[in-house]
């Protein structure tokens with residue numbers, strides 16, 4: 095398992111906003127088991143590192159399992175990691191891959207590993223982070239993790255290269271997002287002195303304060319046991335469903351006004367995640383044999399499956415004929431590209447990328463706004479002239 099600093103860059107978005115989260119997370123026992131998402135991400139990073147170190151493409155490692163703790167490299171991973179490799183290689187310059195960076199000048203005993211640091215002739219230091227997740231888009235602007243890596247890289251390489259601009263890059267190939275943001279070395283160093291270092295001091299203090307909020311609590315391991323978050327969420331829920339001002343009357347609560355719904359929407363994600371964390375924590379307690387008054391463990395729903403696929407296949411073939419017992423499936427686009435090569439005209443001709451379903455997002459979201467046309471489905475709103 096990779097060593098982590100107590101106040102590591104990957105948690106800076108959390109502990110900079112909620113100093114108490116460091117001590118709270120320390121109370122959560124480490125199961126030693128990584129989530130499937132974490133294992134998938136580690137495998138993608140191992141693939142990228144291996145391909146860059148050996149100057150190979152991702153598909154040279156299709157099907158490979160780098161170590162028993164990781165999963166096999168599958169076709170999707172090949173495709174997505176190749177997008178990242180192409181981006182990194184196109185920069186040229188001098189590259190350092192999987193580089194440990196030290197930020198203890200600002201955050202005591204803190205270090206991290208930058209996926210790629212690239213120095214180009216135009217005085218730009220590119221600090222590139224591969225994020226293999228596909229849940230939440232992460233943006234480079236003011237991203238504390240990327241800024242911490244950049245500080246560590248600056249501390250290590252400032253004497254070797256002329257660095258005028260720092261470019262933080264977050265590459266999320268599964269979301270088709272490459273987020274870039276430039277900051278001058280002076281502004282980065284000013285942020286470190288004025289914001290990062292004081293936040294680290296607050297997080298290391300005794301009785302560090304709590305500060306519940308969406309950004310910091312979303313990925314906090316302590317959200318299932320955190321009283322500050324529970325109180326915050328219950329207050330939000332009560333406030334959101336009440337009408338400010340007069341006592342609630344039957345008329346008032348018939349339906350929520352769009353403004354009230356708009357007030358609730360930004361809170362829903364955190365409320366949902368918090369509810370799941372509390373439930374998960376309660377289940378953990380029951381699994382340990384502890385009492386959670388009024389609750390017990392029961393067998394969950396499950397779906398039927400063939401006990402032995404080979405045996406069932408043979409038996410059904412005898413009874414129904416092989417044609418009726420099995421279905422044929424077309425190979426995936428990635429598999430076809432493996433056979434014919436990326437960009438093969440036949441594949442291009444038969445490939446479409448359907449429009450994604452409309453989904454709700456804050457107005458600050460960088461994606462284009464789509465507008466429902468009641469007569470003709472939906473389409474993109476043209477850019478303002």
Ligand code: SF4
Pocket residue numbers: 108112114115116118304305306307310311314315316317320321322323
């Ligand atoms: S759940 Fe939120 S408020 Fe509680 S410790 Fe974590 S970040 Fe802080």
